[in-house]
Amino acid sequence: MPTIATEVLVLFSAILACLIVVRPEITVTRAGKILAFGVLFFLPIFSLAVGMQNEMTRSESTSFCLSCHIMESYGKSLHIDDPSYLAAAHFQNHRVPADEACYTCHSDYAMFGTIKAKLGGLRHLYVYYLGKPPLPQDIKLYKPFNNQVCLHCHLGARSFEEGVVHNADPGTLPAIKANKLSCISSGCHEIVHNVGHWGDVKFWYQKN
């Protein structure tokens, strides 16, 4: 449900609840009892559920991730004008949805991938507000990047399956698919965000 519709639902629920607070005697009648049940039980729980769902959806957006100060340089890295920068190339060419760029590459596509991503987000929030956040260039992945995230889109694609380097050795492609040879850290696509090591790069921004 869009945010504006959720806002209307929440405010409508609050206004009805005000009615019960101001005139509780209306609950004497059967219709009043039904109204009270709807206003003080069903609507608040429904509004909360819809609001939480709204926040969960919003938390998948690129702007949400980049709203933390510490992530600013990672957001900037998406605009580097150099195709060897993996994140920038994917973002600028819409190989990932531009409005869900972070979430697309940094959430696991397995059964509980979304839940793991949300729990990870809560941990980041704790560190950001109550802990000692690292410098942007010192942020590391919890574990090596899983090839399955890349293969979610690239598996079966001609450029991947018939790529010269991927087929130079007969063992390369099976090793990539089995997650034994990392796409990122094996030296092939190792330039991802490279925050703190940009040097003299140029930036590209989409013209509106």
Next chain:
Amino acid sequence: MNRRLRISGVLVIIGLVVEAICLLWSRPIAFVVLVVFGGALIGTGVLIFLHSLASVAPDSAHSSPVAPGNRQ
């Protein structure tokens, strides 16, 4: 009963207002505020309402019996 309804209503209203603010506040902390404060306020309000229903029903059943012809 009325007092509990009022308390329940006020908690629900405050919780809903917190939720409304969080929905407009596009920051990661908004989700935590929504769940922790908004959820707690709404949850407490709903529980007080349910408690008021559960605690009043037996009393009214015993203290004010309604004649079969006068049921509303």
